[in-house]
Amino acid sequence: MKKSRRSASKLGPPPESDPSAHLSKHRRVFDHLLASIQSGELKPGDRLPSEAELGKLFDASRITVAKAVHDLQRMGLVTRRPGAGTHVLAENRPSGRTFGLLIPELGLTEIFEPICHGMMRTHFARPDALLWGNSSVSAQDGAKAAEQMVQSFISQKVAGVFFAPLELTSDKDAANRRLARALDLAQIPIVLLDRCYLPYPERSQHDLVGVDNRRAGYLATSHLIELGARRLAFFGEEFAANTVDARITGFYEALRVFKVKPEGEPVWRGSPQDEDLVRRMIDETRPEGIVCGNDLTAARLMQTLLGFGIRIPEDIRIVGMDDVRYASLLPVALTTIHQDCAGIGAVAMATMLERLEHPELPIRDVLVPVRLVVRRSCGAHLGPRHWSETKLTEQA
Incomplete structure (x- = not known):
């Protein structure tokens, strides 16, 4: 009679002298399963022990075991089949695509x-x-x-x-x-x-x-608010991707959470190199801080503002989005939202x-996930403060 493929449910834990004993339980479970797959002890198609069995073998919680197995799944080494458990992926999957x-x-x-x-x-x-x-x-x-x-x-x-x-x-x-x-x-x-x-x-x-672009917009805006800025604007290119719309949603959400009421229309769309448009934004919004749809928009807007004689961040604080390679090399290093x-x-x-x-x-x-990268353009090194009501109109 043909012998059926064995189950891996009797896989044993590492010996007591195992050098990985000092590692976290998650790492011990992960490393042991990975070594078993790489060595061939667990062959393609073999079923891994259940999470309950692995928890008992390694004295670990179900959450810890599930995380280790999920990491193997993300590496493309195992697959979960509903009702059949977790199996080592077969080697004959399509390759060279x-x-x-x-x-x-x-x-x-x-x-x-x-x-x-x-x-x-x-x-x-x-x-x-x-x-x-x-x-x-x-x-x-x-x-x-x-x-x-x-x-x-x-x-x-x-x-x-x-x-x-x-x-x-x-x-x-x-x-x-x-x-x-x-x-x-x-x-x-x-x-x-x-x-x-x-x-x-x-x-x-x-x-x-x-x-999460909504969260990115919220993080950038709330950072400026926490630095003391209350008159805020959002500047984005016209016909930009809907990611910018989501960032605007996060911008408005931060204003709501911090109970900041904008004066006039705070969202501006167009070219940051359009001097008439930028001057109109300054005159109507008198912004203390500007959140930009992305770093390229922030870089171009920074150039326009500096051309007006407006100091960054002393007069207007700026935050961008994306953390592109040149963000730290701009005339004023750009505070931005980093995406991996x-x-x-x-x-x-x-x-x-x-x-x-x-x-x-x-x-x-x-x-x-995204994270805030703080550089000089937001003025964090200046500390929280309030702006003069007339400073921007005088300089613009």
Whole structure:
């Protein structure tokens, strides 16, 4: 009679002399299971002991064991099957696949290059490959270039596409719908990067990996409020991605929580290099602090304000978003919200691979945490204070 594959439920704990005994229980469970998989003691298809069994073996809580097993799952080493437990992934899963990068603004927006590098460097991607599209086009020509990339990806039968939707053009919504529809008709899975291509509250039928932009807007705004700023403005580019809309929502939420009532319209949309627009914002809002939709907007606005003779942060404090490479190199080092671009890339690749393995899963928004990076532009080194009512109008 043919012998059936053995169960791994009798896997024993490490010996008492094990050098990992000083580690945390989570690390001991994780390391022991990982070593068992790598050594072949746990073979592809073998079932791991249940969480209750592992908890008893390692004298650990169910939460600790579940976290260790989840970490193995994130590494692509095990898979959970409802009603059947957790099994070591078989070695015959598809390999050597090619994925397309549909990022029309790859050469125009700083965050996407490190996101792509994060995809390539993660162990999830090996031995898969990424096709980089042509990014040497302007924002206006992005839609046409993106359509050409889509047709190329379809003809090459890529396994999936990572798509960062177009922004900063009036026809971006229609163009993004066309691009996604073409890939859907070709039955090519899509993982969205940074944002959905549909305006809120619509939601596409594709996984999305990005950051909590509402929280980012809240963190930036509340930081300025805690430094004493009460007259605040938000400045963003016209036709920007809906991530900026979410950041504006966080901006308003911080005003509400801290009971700050804006004078006039606090949200301004347009080019930060439009001197007439910037002067109008200063005259009407008299801002003590400005939250910008992203770091590029903050850099350009900073240049305009300095050209007016306005001092940063003594007269106006500024906070950006993204923490791009040049943020600390601006004339006044920029306080900003950092997003882990490499982490977004790694999670995006893991999300794509899981989507290919389990196409029946519901769509997901996977949000990577953000954090505030304090530099000189917010004036934290000056301490909390109140501004003169006439200072800005005199200088502007």
